[in-house]
Amino acid sequence: MLKEKLQSFFxxxxxxxxxxxxxxxxxxxxxxxxxPNKTISPTTQRxxxxxxxxxxxxxxxxxxxxxxxxxxxxxxMATALVKHAFKKNLRVGVVxxxxxxxxxxxxxxxxxxxxxxxxxxxxxxxxxxxxxxxAAMTQxxxxxxxxxxxxxxxxxxxxxPVMDGIRNYKNMSGVVCITGTAILDYWVAYVGDKYTVxxxxxxxxxxxxxxxxxxxxxxxxxxxxxxxxxxxxxSLIKQPGKGTSGIDALNLGHLLVLLLILTSNIIxxxxxxx
Amino acid sequence: MFFGxxxxxxxxxxxxxxVDYIETMNKWEQIVAAFAFLLGLLSLFLSHYHKITRKVDxxxxxxxxxxxxxxxxxxxxxxxxxxxxxxxxxxxxxSYRHIYTALAGTMFAVLAFYIVSTxxxxxxxxxxxxxxxxxxxxxxxxxxxxxxxIIWDSVLGWTGATVSEVIEWIMSVPxxxxxxxxxxxxxxxxxxxxxxxxxxxxxQYLGKD
Numbered sequence: 001m002l003k004e005k006l007q008s009f010f011x012x013x014x015x016x017x018x019x020x021x022x023x024x025x026x027x028x029x030x031x032x033x034x035x036p037n038k039t040i041s042p043t044t045q046r047x048x049x050x051x052x053x054x055x056x057x058x059x060x061x062x063x064x065x066x067x068x069x070x071x072x073x074x075x076x077m078a079t080a081l082v083k084h085a086f087k088k089n090l091r092v093g094v095v096x097x098x099x100x101x102x103x104x105x106x107x108x109x110x111x112x113x114x115x116x117x118x119x120x121x122x123x124x125x126x127x128x129x130x131x132x133x134x135a136a137m138t139q140x141x142x143x144x145x146x147x148x149x150x151x152x153x154x155x156x157x158x159x160x161p162v163m164d165g166i167r168n169y170k171n172m173s174g175v176v177c178i179t180g181t182a183i184l185d186y187w188v189a190y191v192g193d194k195y196t197v198x199x200x201x202x203x204x205x206x207x208x209x210x211x212x213x214x215x216x217x218x219x220x221x222x223x224x225x226x227x228x229x230x231x232x233x234x235s236l237i238k239q240p241g242k243g244t245s246g247i248d249a250l251n252l253g254h255l256l257v258l259l260l261i262l263t264s265n266i267i268x269x270x271x272x273x274x
Numbered sequence: 275m276f277f278g279x280x281x282x283x284x285x286x287x288x289x290x291x292x293v294d295y296i297e298t299m300n301k302w303e304q305i306v307a308a309f310a311f312l313l314g315l316l317s318l319f320l321s322h323y324h325k326i327t328r329k330v331d332x333x334x335x336x337x338x339x340x341x342x343x344x345x346x347x348x349x350x351x352x353x354x355x356x357x358x359x360x361x362x363x364x365x366x367x368x369s370y371r372h373i374y375t376a377l378a379g380t381m382f383a384v385l386a387f388y389i390v391s392t393x394x395x396x397x398x399x400x401x402x403x404x405x406x407x408x409x410x411x412x413x414x415x416x417x418x419x420x421x422x423x424i425i426w427d428s429v430l431g432w433t434g435a436t437v438s439e440v441i442e443w444i445m446s447v448p449x450x451x452x453x454x455x456x457x458x459x460x461x462x463x464x465x466x467x468x469x470x471x472x473x474x475x476x477x478q479y480l481g482k483d
Contacts, residue, residue, distance in 0.1 A: 017391045021390050022387075072379075132307040135299075135307075142297060146300070209449045212449050213457060247419065250418070254416070255419075257393050258416065260394035261397045261408070264395070265399050265408075
């Protein structure tokens with residue numbers, strides 16, 4: 001009798017689980033719990049220190065390669081990194097190899113430069129989308145103007161003050177790639193290793209463990225992982241944003257997953273020994 | 275074979291001639307990529323056009339391929355590819371933000387519901403390996419959020435190890451060991467396949483056995 005009752009738990013309509021998850025995610029978004037993020041991952045700290053130690057006027061190339069599907073995790077970290085670069089008065093160049101990310105880049109540069117009084121073409125430049133990533137990466141090693149002649153608004157880039165003295169990777173202080181794809185691997189293999197350019201990254205939480213080998217060998221200067229990483233970076237630059245507010249929903253979502261796995265396995269154990 | 279070997283050697287030769295050669299090849303690659311994109315688009319349209327005309331199962335979904343394409347391409351031409359101007363969002367910017375972003379976000383968000391449902395229904399600890407996997411996943415999931423860190427500190431604080439330290443060990447020892455093995459295996463496979471293609475041994479990519 002009890003066995004049958006317990007077995008019925010596995011036949012539960014999955015829409016009930018969907019409903020519980022929806023409530024668990026929706027409530028903290030509407031009414032944040034505001035739990036403090038007590039620790040900073042060493043890899044996030046390393047990205048922060050990498051940007052922090054750059055002298056004013058240094059050129060950092062951002063490769064923002066994510067689309068709306070990974071936006072909740074990656075957009076807050078890209079925003080925080082751009083804010084940090086502007087705070088340090090660094091020159092910012094933005095490239096992308098994902099067509100779907102162009103609008104998200106626009107979103108960042110619609111607001112952030114105004115906060116720091118930065119001007120398009122003087123303090124930052126946004127290059128247009130390029131379809132062939134490896135061709136663009138290798139071309140930028142010798143002459144960036146061989147592949148990028150105009151910015152995303154069709155303005156000549158060579159005469160822009162932001163590009164003063166910039167011809168190839170040797171003139172750049174580093175590359176930061178934020179992506180939910182394998183593009184960070186390309187930056188490490190085809191640019192970081194070959195031309196000894198410091199490369200740092202930001203990736204989704206699910207792909208974070210895969211970058212351990214690069215971090216151990218120093219091929220990656222640092223790595224921001226998932227929404228927690230974004231929240232950590234926001235707390236490092238002391239500008240809480242979407243990463244910090246999103247972590248509340250993640251808190252309860254993660255715990256629900258653990259609770260469900262534990263419950264189903266405990267029920268299974270009881271059924272087995274009944 | 276000639277171009278394959280030349281491109282391979284150019285990677286290791288930092289001479290002006292080799293740099294010039296790579297630059298020329300890069301330009302050609304961009305041109306070929308543009309044509310490949312066009313070909314892909316035509317192929318996609320033809321495939322869905324045939325589905326609609328032959329009324330195969332689910333042909334109604336194919337109509338949305340054309341609707342989605344038009345919803346983005348028409349504003350893109352109208353806005354001359356620009357998403358914002360001094361006046362604000364262009365038609366393309368509006369389509370991107372209110373159609374593409376919403377649809378792509380929804381598609382990915384739906385996954386979360388299936389993952390949670392599957393975790394309940396299918397994650398069974400039936401062997402030692404499954405138990406090890408569960409323990410590692412449990413610690414990683416717990417340590418990824420502040421609430422999990424608080425729970426760890428109050429329940430397992432007596433161990434003297436914080437959840438962040440345990441995660442750091444998992445990520446830098448067993449996870450790296452596994453990943454490194456996979457990476458070495460994939461790389462050796464990629465090198466062998468590339469050499470077979472360069473020397474004409476592997477022809478399947480050309481549609482030949």
